[in-house]
Amino acid sequence: MRGTLTVKGAALLIWALLLFAPFLFQDVRQIEVAARIAIFIVLVASYDLLIGYTGIVSFAHTMFFGMGAYGVAIALKQMGPGWTPVLLGSAAGVAVALVLAVGIGLLSLRVKAIFFAMITLAAASVVLVLATQFSQFTGGDDGMTYRTPDLFKPATKLLVDAEGKVLSIAGVKMNGKIAAYYFVFVISAVLFWAMLRITGSPLGTVLKAIRENEARAEGIGYRVVAYRTAVFCIAAGTAALAGATYAVWLKYTGPQTALSFSIMIDILLMVVIGGMGTMWGAVIGATLMVLAQYYLRDLMEVAAGATANIPLLPELLNPERWLLWLGVIFILLVYFFPSGIAGTIIQKGDKA
């Protein structure tokens, strides 16, 4: 149990840091990173339900994320700021994601894994093209900026002091920015908790059984296609909700932030780094990867500066080469943590 406790402890510590992030990290960029981590934890955990728990390889997860994001973005753009467009847009995004997930699931979850993966890839490509082509609704390649509910305006006073000015707690102003961060945090935490409940429930056990041996699961009476379709829908709906939340946070939605394949690759890397089929691994994987994306360049700049007098090294450590180093880190992680960080710690710790 030692390994499991270590991983849970680390993941809970990350959640605790996210909970107090506005008080611990007051820089705008740091809050941006914290919100992105919270959203990506949900996105990665919902993808882990597919790939880690059920053994379904899909490349359409970003597509579902994008549907939620575009739902909210289009609604806010067309209807103006307010809660009604946020709710309607989220509901529409989730509904479209669910319909598409049921369609793809029922039509193609019977086929072999590789064909299913190809079908999801095709669907995601079509949606990406549609989003850029229907520019009158989606803003095309440029995407859309829009205003969110007044509660999230930086000028909004959540709490006021005796003089009617915005109240500061521990040096942090209780304004709309705080409200927006906690909007993201609470939704992410609730969605993550819901997925934890799913994996701990009998449904989670059935999913693991299907991953291990479909024929045996069928033999003891489980309709594998129905379960696979159901989990595909749950993951799609959750990704769409994460997308809708992210759209409210960013106040911008475009192909690069909501539909691009580089997000899909990020999700895959985060699942693999964290550890497939562990759920807690999603927290660790998403955190490390987002931190690396934001801070590896800074770190390399410092390292390049420190090694300025040594030949060759500053060239190698040039911040422009951060992707190269991210690749090296990824290879090392896979080598030393073959089952992902959480997976390997759980295996080794529980054996000891």
Added chain:
Amino acid sequence: MSLLSIQNLSVSIGQYAVLHDVSLKVPQGGVFVLLGRNGAGKTTTLRAIMGLWQPSPGSIRFDGEDITSLHTSDIAKRGIAYVPENMGIFGGLTVAENMVLATANGTYDPQRLDWVYGLLPALKTFWDKPAGALSGGQKQMLSVARAIIEPRKLILVDEPTKGLAPSIIDAMAEGFREISAETTILLVEQNFAFARSLGRDMGVIEDGQIVHTGTMEAFAADAALQDRLLSLSAEGAA
């Protein structure tokens, strides 16, 4: 009335016709043993009952209902459990998780679980361990335990003694005897001594056809018949 009735069942797997015109009636209660040599069609018969192979043609009636074209999950819901030959357990899941999978709503009746523990004590010891770490006999017991964790009307058991030590086989026979007091068992077996100790009624399948049915008592007493159908007289007498 028989609990399970198979009428003119034929099954083809790919281009091979495995069962031809099989008809069989399994009465309510006790153990019905289906004997036969390797490749005779015993496992295919069980898999066809579970809906894992589709008959072409033929019909299977269970408890007064035609279940021929039902999905496996619906057949299982009617009260038929299947203990496959290769144990069919999930090695990466714990013993407890394997058991949860066999329940209708993810919970067990504690008294029933105690009864299962009584029959198969090893389960209690390994409850939280991965099922893949169990020995062959323990895996087989887990497979049986899964079939009986909830009351069923019929349990299909495929060669439970295969590869097991004699002492484990004796314990298993005792377990099946107790289970058969509440549930009908359709047992496919090559170990004639084990089958004889449990069976009340029996049938022999050969090249995909039923070639003999009757009581186990009469079959066990007829060495010539055993020799003709199974070439087992020496083992049977042992």
